[in-house]
Amino acid sequence: MIVTVVDAFAERPFEGNPAAVCLLDAPAAEDWMRGLAAEMNLSETAFLTPGDDGAFNLRWLTPEVEVDLCGHATLASAHLLYEVGHVGPEETVRFDTRSGRLTVRQSGERTYTMDFPATPPEAADLDGVAEAFGVEPVWTGRSRFDGFVVLESEAAVRGATPDLGAVAGLDARGVILTARADESSPYDVVSRFFAPGAGVPEDPVTGSAHCAIGPHWATELGRDEVSCFQASRRGGHVGVRVVGDRVELTGHAVTVHRAELAPGASP
Template sequence: MRIRIVDAFTDRPFAGNPAGVLLLDAFPDDGRLQRVALEVNHAETAFAHRLPEGGAADWALRWFTPVAEVAMCGHATLATAHVLHTTGAHEGPVRFATRSGVLVATPHEDGAITLDFPTAPLTPVDVPDGVAEALGAAPRTALDTGPNVGDLLLELADEKTVLALSPDHKALAAYSERGVIATARAEDPARGYDFVSRCFFPNMGIDEDPVTGSAHTALAPFWSERLGRTRLIGLQASPRSGRVRTELRGERTLLTGHAVTVIDGELLA
């Protein structure tokens, strides 16, 4: 069984968010998928198989963290589309049948890929008691991001505060289904990005996710409203770092980025 490791939302190796990608003839039992994802031990491993022609989608796609299946994952979708296009397994836009509906990935001539994802519905909530202590900074604003994303979105005072976070990951696990997104406006947009974020997902076995496409379906409407523009660039300021170009289109959000295959090998077990 062939397996590839792809760095997503980056145009260079060893940056962005790595994902395992396996193209299959059909999905095996869930236990095997979970064991493979645990062995790969990246934030997500994507499993895809081709669907019969003439349907609403071209490929079926599922995503697993080391400990659980997730409802939506941007970087592993980008990684899968990259593998399909660079290997010739699929040409042009690809439609994925997923737990979040049909998601479309469109390649561009420069190698970038645009994902068409549902926009996360944002609901303002009170800042939970204790979250400031767990995160290590006092949030200005808190929002629920809805069932597909499942995160608590927290706006912090400034970019420096986001960059300096050193949270108590175990304590953060109590505040949302998946995790916590911390964000702030960019201090200097001349650096090429409009907002910064960091994402912490202890409930998914991921203390800090390097670059999170799904989180940007919540960050895009949040910052588009505040900055007055539908097209933005987000910097996810993890140690690996990566940038996501976002475009808000009402109930849909477009996420654009590059990807690089860094390992191409064989799964023997």
């Protein structure tokens, strides 16, 4: 049994967000999958099995919980399928997930575009968020999954120092901090994402968060395409194009290593 680690939303190794990907012949036991996800201790481990009509069933597990939508582990999964030849370079990968069917196409060398549901935030109060992050929000809302906090500047996003215990106590999967990028930046917006309650204190690059970030800033900026940078320690670029109630997320990926599980650790 081989586990592949792929850096997603990364142009070179050791950037972006690492995800472990397991390509299985058949579904594995729940306790084994949860155990491996905890063992890998990455934001997500993806589990792929053959599905209907040439699609793949895809599940995402953090070290603590299974999630309904994950962008970087989907990107990593597609990258692996193209890399090992399970999908031809001109084909589209189809994934059946807890968020319905998702598709990914190759749009350049080690570059992929994912078709995801848009989850635009709606205005809402987030009790305790200012205290949890030590910031004064300009605007707060909620997307399908997360709290959404707009700050006054890129510096405010980069400089936020959250109390992770307090963040875990907020009523949301995670919290997105975002702002317009500085005028000197090559990007339109910046963000950070925190989900300590799901076992992810700060996520390096969060594809699913951009299902909310993209639509919000597309409306604010008055255009369909938004260039986004997640300003974690590792960092990563996500290109977003809003298409009706869907978003296209584009990013690079690179394989970092493959490991063979010992017989006693295999499913």
